[in-house]
Amino acid sequence: MLEIKNLSVSYGMIEAVKNVNITINDNEICSLIGANGAGKTTIMHTISGLLSPTSGEILLDGENLLKMSSEEIVKRGIIQVPEGRRIFQKMSVNENILLGAYQRKNIEDEEYDYIYSLFPILKERSKQLAGTLSGGEQQMLAMARALVGKPKIMLLDEPSMGLAPLLVKNIFDIIKTINEKGTTIFLVEQNANMALAIASHAYVMETGKIALEGTGKELAESEKVQKLYLGG
Ligand SMILES: Nc1ncnc2c1ncn2[C@@H]1O[C@H](COP(=O)(O)OP(=O)(O)OP(=O)(O)O)[C@@H](O)[C@H]1O
């Protein structure tokens, strides 16, 4: 279980995250939705150890992550797929995947089988330069690279960004499968519709604060969410 308690994060004078509480239970899909600039990515980066909070705690099964380097956090199984994918453009698809396993010597055949079962296109494209992949393929590559790190908790920052509707559905189906195989998912999304549909538990963030919390279904049915995020 990952617990974010009374978390506040600032950039200089700007307080981007204000006293936020979020609990991510083992084996669930927990979604965080909110408009541009709400503070979603800031929370993800703080979990990953890339930003330090001004106050609050982040506990993984009771252990404080805030004292750890981002490398130690990765070793504990918390792996982020960053917004905008951040793949290495000039390296091949396979080289990018290998980078996700940098803490080990090699990737087992079964792991390749698992990744290619989720993302068959990456097998076809394994020798192609990553920068020449389509946006959707780059998202798949970023997820594949995270998966070879054997995440206990996968942090996904706007995986559907810039993708055509059909591909969005495909990516969300894959996220569900990854979760069913035993990986906890923390999903940050602007696509509230899809993010709430697959979430067991979700949060709505507004200007740095948690405005609403509930099951995915409760939030999808909430009048406020429908009006502000679902165009209802
Ligand atoms: N490096 C930075 N320096 C100063 N302010 C920042 C920095 N990064 C983010 N912010 C500000 O913090 C706030 C939260 O940003 P954040 O990236 O967490 O939002 P977000 O919810 O992920 O938005 P989006 O949906 O657009 O990705 C915004 O007002 C943003 O301008």
Ligand SMILES: [Mg+2]
């Ligand atoms: Mg963001």
